[in-house]
Amino acid sequence: MKSTVQDLALFGGQPMFAEPLHVGRPNRPDKQAFFQHADDIWESAWLTNNGPKVQQFEAELAQLFGVKHVIAVCNATIGLQIAIRALGMDGEVIVPSFTFVATAHSLEWQGITPVFCDVDPVTHCMDPARIEQLITPRTTGILPVHVWGNICEVEAIQAIADRHGLKVLYDAAHAFGCEHRGRMVGNFGDAEVFSFHATKVLNTFEGGCITTNDDEVARVIRLMINFGFVGKDQVTHLVSNGKMSESSAAMGLSSLQAYDGFVAHNRRNYEHYRRRLADMPQLAIVEHCEKEKRNFHYIIVRVADDAGISRDTIVRALEAENVLARRYFHPGCHRMEPYRSYYPNAGLLLPVTEKLTDVLLCLPNSTATTAADVEGVCDLLAFILQHRAEIAQRSGGRA
Ligand SMILES: Cc1ncc(COP(=O)(O)O)c(C=O)c1O
Structure with a gap:
């Protein structure tokens, strides 16, 4: 000393x-557990496109969260962009400025105006008392963030959204494995988006997932992560490629065990x-x-x-x-x-x-x-x- x-x-x-002691050094699961999944992928030669590891990862997450639909994606930024589109957000969306810039960028990237809302001094999450004064005729949604795993005031936010006919999408990048009044994060608003970036508590190298209890929203999101394909040759939406790879799901499955x-x-x-x-x-x-x-x-x-x-x-x-x-x-x-x-x-x-x-x-x-x-x-x-x-x-x- x-x-x-x-x-x-x-x-x-x-x-x-x-040696440098960084914030955000990865949590790594048991090496053999990961290698076993990697070996399965190698032998099956099924590397991506909704393979068995992604399906298993989604099923295990759905059980953990107690939510109807989990859609694994390549990262949370794309996950946010896709969820924003699937929910039909447009015009202006109310979002905190106190967040990682990906939250605001995912709106701006699609020509939606992020309207910045102040946060609570204790929880650092969006302050519901500041939301209504920001609503205009162009507002279509609210995008709050569960900062540090502190949970937003979901009841108050939902009441405002219901009063004004707004969609609610939560950025749950920090809130994996957290709950609110006995209900796991993943069940709030119209949808929630988690990040499995290497710095997060559970990582898939890069990755994320979207959760929702709405069957129609889930159906549209599944189209949107896969170029809009409905059958082999039929495309119904202008969308993106948000798929998670099998190797990421392997990391996710072994990390869930750990x-x-x-x-x-x-x-x-x-x-x-x-x-x-x-x-x-x-x-x-x-x-x-x-x-x-x-x-x-x-x-x-x-x-x-x-x-x-x-x-x-x-x-x-x-x-x-x-x-x-x-x-x-x-x-x-x-x-x-x-x-x-x-x-x-x-x-x-x-x-x-x-x-x-x-x-x-x-x-x-x-x-x-x-x-x-x-x-x-x-x-x-x-x-x-x-x-x-x-x-x-x-x-x-x-x-
Ligand atoms: C609050 C928040 N939102 C979104 C993101 C973007 O996540 P990803 O790196 O998976 O795109 C991050 C993370 O890094 C984040 O901390």
């Missing part, structure tokens, strides 16, 4: 971690971080609900306004030590192009988003993060806070 401020890598000392272990590991790390951060009043961990199912995948910390050091200076100091924390979701979609040019004043309506994008950081977690890693990151954070005045001074007076 470091003893003087000069030992910090920011000031020329040796980095505390020899999933409880991933969550247990995540949870141990989360509790470890929480214990250590309790001694650092400048940093507040965003708590996961312990009463319902959660995946404990995201370790989010809020830097207090009076911490005496800014989030960005902490991130720089950590990065120099090879701890690659992330500033999720900095700077917010409304400050990214093309939205920044289209709506230069959007921030005026998004005070909570503007604040959160400045004060949150995400720390490493996943099965690739050991208890010793968590201990080291916390030691480092404590040391940075202890020396925050010198660090701020040496960083050119920037807190």
